[in-house]
Amino acid sequence: MHKGRLEAFSDGVMAIIITIMVLELKVPHGETLGALWPLWPVFLSYVLSFAYVGTYWTNHHHLMQAANRVTSQVLMANLNLLFWLSLLPFTTGWMGENHFAQGPVTLYGANLLASALSYYILQGQIVSAHDQDQSFRAALGSDLKGKRSLLAYVLGTLAALAGWPMVGFAIFCAVALVWLIPDRRMEMVVSARSKTSG
Amino acid sequence: MHKGRLEAFSDGVMAIIITIMVLELKVPHGETLGALWPLWPVFLSYVLSFAYVGTYWTNHHHLMQAANRVTSQVLMANLNLLFWLSLLPFTTGWMGENHFAQGPVTLYGANLLASALSYYILQGQIVSAHDQDQSFRAALGSDLKGKRSLLAYVLGTLAALAGWPMVGFAIFCAVALVWLIPDRRMEMVVSARSKTSG
Amino acid sequence: MHKGRLEAFSDGVMAIIITIMVLELKVPHGETLGALWPLWPVFLSYVLSFAYVGTYWTNHHHLMQAANRVTSQVLMANLNLLFWLSLLPFTTGWMGENHFAQGPVTLYGANLLASALSYYILQGQIVSAHDQDQSFRAALGSDLKGKRSLLAYVLGTLAALAGWPMVGFAIFCAVALVWLIPDRRMEMVVSARSKTSG
C-alpha cells in the first residue's frame, strides 16, 4: 500500500487545523493599537498551538519518510492522531478566552497528552509493520525526548488540576520550545538506508 | 486519465469536512471543567461523524488504489459523493445542538444513506470503467458489509422518523464501529495483481 | 516548470471554496424537520455553486492534464481565476439569504461571468505557452459550449438587473446542468497524444 495519500490527507488535516485556529483571534472592536492588548492570551495560546501542530507535522513527516509500509492498522492509528489534534482549535480557544484558568489549562494538557499517546500508538503500529527491518526500530532508540514529553504533559495537567494552571502552562511552553529543535533520529535511518543501498 | 488529482481533490475536500466539523464545538462561556458538560451531545456527534468521514476516506483510498482508469463518469460520481459528505457538518451540528431529537437524527440518517448510495454509484462507475478486469469485480465479492450498512441506515432513519431517535442513533454508532475495522477486500486486489505481475 | 504544484494549490483552493460554502447553511433553531424548510433558498444556492465549482475543477483538471508547460503568465492567470471563484461563497450566501432577489442574483451572475472570463484568459495563456503544439489548439476547437455559457451569463445577469431575477437564476441553473456533462475535448488531446507516442 502506498503512503502517498496517507501523507496527503494528514498534510491537509494538519494544514487546516493550524490555520483555522487563527479564527479564534477575533477582530477587536477598537481601532487603536491598544485595542489589541486584551487579545494577548488568545494570541499566546495560538502561538503555542501553532508550534505544537508544526512539530507534529515535522515529526510525522520524518516518521512517514522512514516508513516503507502502510497497513490498515497504521491508517487507523493515523486517524486517531488526527482526531486528537483536531480538538486543539477548541481547547486552545477555550484556554485563550479564559486567561489560562484552571479548567481550560487542564483540558489543554489532557489534549496534548492524548495527542502524544496517539503519536506513540502510530509509531508502534509503523514499527510492527516493519518488524523485519532492524534499522527502523534501532533508529527510534530510547526516545528519551518523547518519554520526557509525556511525563511533562502528565505533570503539567496535574499541576493545573491542583490549582496551579500557570505552572502547567509554563511546562507546556517549555516542551514546545524543546521540540522546535527537530527530531534527527528519522533522518538518520533514511541516510543510513541510502548509504546501504548506495 | 490519471487518478492523482481526483485523489488530491477528494483528500482536500474530506480533510476540510472532517476539520470544520470541530467549529461546531463552540468554546463554552464558563471556565470550569463542569462548563464542558453541556457540550457532550455536540462532542459525541463530532466523534461519530469524524469516524464516518475517516471511514469514507479509508475506503475511498482503497477503492482508488485498486482503480487504474478514471472516466468522466467516475469524476461526476466522485463529486456527487463529496457533495453528500459536505452536508455532514450541517447535519452533525443540528443533531448535536438538539440532543438527538427526532428531526435531526432522521436527517442525519438520510445524509448517511445518501452518502452510502453515492459511494455505491461511484464504485459501480469504477467497476464499469474496468469491465475487462475480472479481478476487480471479483474482489468486491458479495459486499455483505456494505449491503448491511445500507439496510442499517434505512432502519435507523425509519426508527428516528417513527419517534425512536435514540434507537436510530445507536444503530448509526454501531455501523461506525463495524466500519472502523477497515475493508481488506481492495488490499487483496492490489496484492493479487502485484503477485501476478511479479 | 512543473505543473504539479499549480495543480495542488488549485485543488486546495477549490476544495476549500466548495467546502466552506456549506458554512452558510446555518443550523436552524427548531428541532423539527419543518424547521429545515426556510433553508431551501440557501440550500439551492449551495447546490448550484457546488455544481459550478465542481465543474471548474473538472475542466481545470482536463485543461492542465493536456498542458505540458507552465509559464509565469499561466500562474498569474490561474491566481486570477481562483480569486473570482473565491468570491462564490460570498455571492452564494447573499443570494440564498435574500431568496433570489434582484441585487444578489445580479451579483451572482457577474461573479459567474468574471470566473468564466478568467477561465478563458487562463486557457489563452496555456494555448500561447504551447504555440508550437498544433494538437492543443486544434483540440479546443470552436468551443461552442464555452461561448454559449458566456452569452448565457451575460443574458442572466442582464435579466436580473432588468428586474427578472428568477429568469436569471433559471438560466444559471440551466448552464450548470449543461456543464455537468463534462468536457471531452481535452481527453481527446491526451488520448491522441498517447496514440502518437505509442
Added chain:
Amino acid sequence: MHKGRLEAFSDGVMAIIITIMVLELKVPHGETLGALWPLWPVFLSYVLSFAYVGTYWTNHHHLMQAANRVTSQVLMANLNLLFWLSLLPFTTGWMGENHFAQGPVTLYGANLLASALSYYILQGQIVSAHDQDQSFRAALGSDLKGKRSLLAYVLGTLAALAGWPMVGFAIFCAVALVWLIPDRRMEMVVSARSKTSG
C-alpha cells in the same frame, strides 16, 4: 530529505489562508446592490491580501523548485513563514473593518514586514543548504526587488504610525502591484541546470 511534503503542506496552509480571508466579507443585510457599498474597505483589503498570499505562493514555488535539499532548518524557517502569513486574515480583517485607520494599517504593515523577513530567513536557510551549489546563490543575485520591498514595508508602517495610514496603505498596494510581475530569477536557475544536465 524530500521536498514534496514541505511543498504540499505549504500549499495547503497558503490555500486555506487565501480562502478563509473571504469569510471576513460578511453577507450584507440589505438586498440591493447599494447594500454592497459599505463593504468596499473589506473587499479592497481582501484583494490586497489575496495578491500578497498569491505572490508568496508563486515565489515559494519558484524558490522550492530551485532547491534540491531540505534540512531541518529549512522546515523550521518554512513554519515560521507560514506562521506570519497565517496572521494575515486577522490583520486584513481588522484593517478592512476600520476603513484603513492608523492602528490597523500599522499592524498590517508590521505583518507584511515580518512575513518578508521570514521569507528572507527561509531563503537564507535554503542557500546555506546548497552551499556547494554556486549557481543557486548566483541566481539570487543582488535581489533588488526584495530589498526595496523590505524598505517599502518599513516606510509604509512608519507612515501609518506617524498618522498617515493612507500613505502606508498606498505603499503596500504599490508593492503588491510590483510583485504581481513574477520573479524570473529562479526560473533561470532551473533552466540553466536543465541545459547543463542536457
